[in-house]
Amino acid sequence: MSEKVRLTGFSHGGGCGCKIAPAVLERILAEVPKNALPYPGLLVGLENGDDAAVYDVGGGMAVVATTDFFMPIVDDGFDFGRIAATNAISDVYAMGGKPILALAILAMPVDKLPPAVIGDIVRGGLSVCQAAGIPLAGGHSIDSVEPIYGLVALGLVETARIKRNDGGRAGDALVLGKPLGVGILSAALKKGMLSPQGYDTMIEITTRLNTPGPDLAALEGVHAITDVTGFALLGHALEICRGSGLTAHLRVSEVPVIPEAQSLARDGIVTGASGRNWASYGASVKGHDGIADWQRNLxxxxxxxxxxxxxCAQDAVPAVLETFRRHGFAEAAVIGHLAEGEPQVQLLP
Known part of the structure; x- marks a missing residue:
């Protein structure tokens, strides 16, 4: 057992709340030239902010490549490693792919963190790779002022089953696989307000691999998939809307929420990243005056x-929900639909 260290005390942010705000990222990337040369093998790149890059390697197969890393969201090193690894591998699943290999990204303040704690983080990441059935085959480490951990994750997908975030169709149902509220739980943890049961729930949800991805991609009526991370449900729903040229109608009362997170949200617990997210894309969200502030914060x-x-197509909903539940995602729920209209989100009570 390594000595107790408060990992979150070493970083200014945690988890996917560390992500650069959507509006700021958009301004940064506006100054970055797109690929000047044609790359016929690049099937998914920078076009729509998708979850991973996809490259055709022939024979009807493609490689899925992604990377994700962040500062600690929890204080326990093993749990932090598990969460970061699960989050990184999720992008492969979101493209419909099956992970095959991972590399570690490790940046640590080695003068402040004991080697045993850093080892816990790496062991946590390794345990998730083992659960996903893939090797942690190497990586890179540096001495850093803040602790950072994550993975490069590679996968394979049949080219016919690639699921981008821009394939939505008018009339499609929108189905969410996990309940919302992880950010609020992490904010409560930092304030010492999270119950032991709430912590267990947070760990269970954030370390649950999104294994339904490949099976969902194989379903005839599934048109687009993305995973909900730092830009929140509204931000990632907007990515589908903008890529597909459609309006998302979300019924707020149908969105699954972690019960303790809902209670904390009602009490005013919120992350700073939530406000940055709203400032970035709130103008593209209609009907928010019909919901409470705590609901918007979720x-x-x-x-x-x-x-x-x-x-997915409406007639594919039963198969989509059955797939989620077969993989242990009992909370999966239909939360709205896509319709013709401006690329925006329309909130319904």
Whole structure:
């Protein structure tokens, strides 16, 4: 057992709440030139802010490549490693792929953290790779002022089953795989307000691999998949809307929420990233005057290792829900639908 160290005390943010705000990221990338040369093998790249890059390697197969890393969301090193690894591998599942290999990204203040604690983080990540059935085959480490951990994750997907975030169709149902509220739980943890049961729930949700991804991608009526992470449900729903050229109608009362997170949200617990998210894309969200502030805070709550958001034909909904539940995602629920209209989100009570 390594000595107790408060990991969150070493970083200014945690989990996917560390992500650069959507509006700021958009301004940064506006100055970055797109690929100047044609790359016919690049099937998914920078176009729509998708979850991972996808490259055609022939024979009807493609490689899925992604990377994700962040500062601690919890104080326990083993749990932090598990959460970060689960979050990184999720992007492969979100493209419909099956992970095959991971590399570690490790940046640690080695003069402040004992080697045993850093070892716990790496062991946590390794345990998730083992659960996913893939090797942690190497990586890179540096001495850093803040602790950072994550993975490069690679996967394979049949080219016919790639699920981008821009394939939604008018009339599609929107299905969310995990309940919201992880960011609010993490904020409560930092304030010493999270119950032991709430912590256990947070760990269970953030370390649950999004294994339904490949099976969902194989379903005839599934048109688009993304995972809900730092930009929150509203931000990632907007990515589907903008890529697909459609309006999402979300019924707030149908969105699954972690019960303790709902209670904390009602008491005013919120992350700073939630406000940054709303400032970035609130103008594209209609009907928010019909919901309470705490509900809006849940919809903009950054999710670390959040659930898959699926756009599928209405007649595919039973198969989508059955797939989620077969993989242990009992909370999966239909939360709205896509319709013709401006690329925006329309909130319904």
């Amino acid at each position: 919809l903009t709550d950054p999710q670390t290792s959040g659930g898959l958001l699926v756009s």
